[in-house]
Amino acid sequence: MSKSHFSDVLRRIRPSLLAVAVFSFLINLLAVVTSLYMMLLFDRVMPSGSMPTLLWLTVIACAALLVMGLLDAIRTATVNRLGAWIEAQLGPDLIDLGLGSTPASLAPYDALLKIKYFLGGQAVYPLLDAPWMPLFIFLLFLMHPWFGWLALASGLALLSLALVNDLLTRRETEAAGALMMRSRQVVETAMRNADVTRAMRMSGSLSRRWEEHNAAGLGLQVRIADTSALIAGLTKFLRLSIQIAILGLGVYLALKGEISAGSIIAASILLAKALAPVELAIASWKQLVSARQGYRQLARFYRERTGQRARTPLPAPTGLVTLEEV
Numbered sequence: 001m002s003k004s005h006f007s008d009v010l011r012r013i014r015p016s017l018l019a020v021a022v023f024s025f026l027i028n029l030l031a032v033v034t035s036l037y038m039m040l041l042f043d044r045v046m047p048s049g050s051m052p053t054l055l056w057l058t059v060i061a062c063a064a065l066l067v068m069g070l071l072d073a074i075r076t077a078t079v080n081r082l083g084a085w086i087e088a089q090l091g092p093d094l095i096d097l098g099l100g101s102t103p104a105s106l107a108p109y110d111a112l113l114k115i116k117y118f119l120g121g122q123a124v125y126p127l128l129d130a131p132w133m134p135l136f137i138f139l140l141f142l143m144h145p146w147f148g149w150l151a152l153a154s155g156l157a158l159l160s161l162a163l164v165n166d167l168l169t170r171r172e173t174e175a176a177g178a179l180m181m182r183s184r185q186v187v188e189t190a191m192r193n194a195d196v197t198r199a200m201r202m203s204g205s206l207s208r209r210w211e212e213h214n215a216a217g218l219g220l221q222v223r224i225a226d227t228s229a230l231i232a233g234l235t236k237f238l239r240l241s242i243q244i245a246i247l248g249l250g251v252y253l254a255l256k257g258e259i260s261a262g263s264i265i266a267a268s269i270l271l272a273k274a275l276a277p278v279e280l281a282i283a284s285w286k287q288l289v290s291a292r293q294g295y296r297q298l299a300r301f302y303r304e305r306t307g308q309r310a311r312t313p314l315p316a317p318t319g320l321v322t323l324e325e326v
Contacts, residue, residue: 006302009089016082020128023075028132030068031273032139035266037061042262075128083119087112090298097301107181108301114294122280123287129277136274140267144259146249147267151274154242158235158278165231165285169224173289176220183217228285235282239275246271 037057045054094108118124133155141148250264259267281288 006090006298009086013082013086016078020075020078020082021131023071023078024128025132027068027071027075028129028135028273030064030071032136032270033061033064033068035139035269035273038269039260039262039266042265043260079119079124083116086119087116094298094301108298110181111294111297111301114290115298118287118291118294121284121287123284123291126277126281126284126288130281133274133277136270140270140274143263143267143270144253146253147246147271150242150246150249151271154238154271154275155278157238158275158282161231161235161238162278162282162285165228165282166289168227168231169285170289172220172224173286173293176217176224224286231285232283235279239279242275243268243272 040057041054044050045057090112091109094112097108137148137151137155140151246268247264250259250267253259254261254264
């Protein structure tokens, strides 16, 4: 096991990540269909009263949404399989690394599981959809410059809240993870040496050590949860206020004759889609930070393993016993 193996695994997943990025682009592109459908419904179908137009617009919109759903299912299946493949490739090496450390620990494998659970959960989708936010903001600019500026300012405001959340919880999250890892190591050590622990009556001492680390870690986790809950509440308030603002702005522009009535609904849907990745990222910030920590831990484990001096190879034991001058 070496750092080159870890780098090789990362290199081999790049084509899959590229495919996921393409799927994400197509999914976000097809998400525009709902806005276009609402705008055409109010601006074309209702004034003309054309039933064939309504029928074919509905059929086309439903077909596009069906394709979007299939692509989303393929994307989800791809990232889930990617996480399983990474675990299969790195898991045996990391378990061997943990068994060879002093004391033996499952910390390397736990770091891998953080990345796997991140890929298999909802927290990965903000990273996949966030690069396509400019597409929706560009469409809002095309509808009316004020819509675009409002979306841009809203995105920056929500992004600022995400950065504040990271600054306020990063150190405490890392400290809490370290404390919880220590408490787990105490339990693992006690379980591996259960006979000795009972014989020397060390159960009480080990329990107190576990309780000390665990209580400190839980205290930090509660503080992190309180901070995240406050940021999430502010995000929700800002998000709903932005939705009200774009509807009010749309009515104002419609009364001035600068946009149509259908553009109000379309702009509201586009703005919601543009800001959804940032809002979801804030809600799943804990999983994002955990995956980042897992990646850094994996890189450190492999780096430290590579930097260790090579051990002297020993011949395999043969089981022969030699007696001399007995």
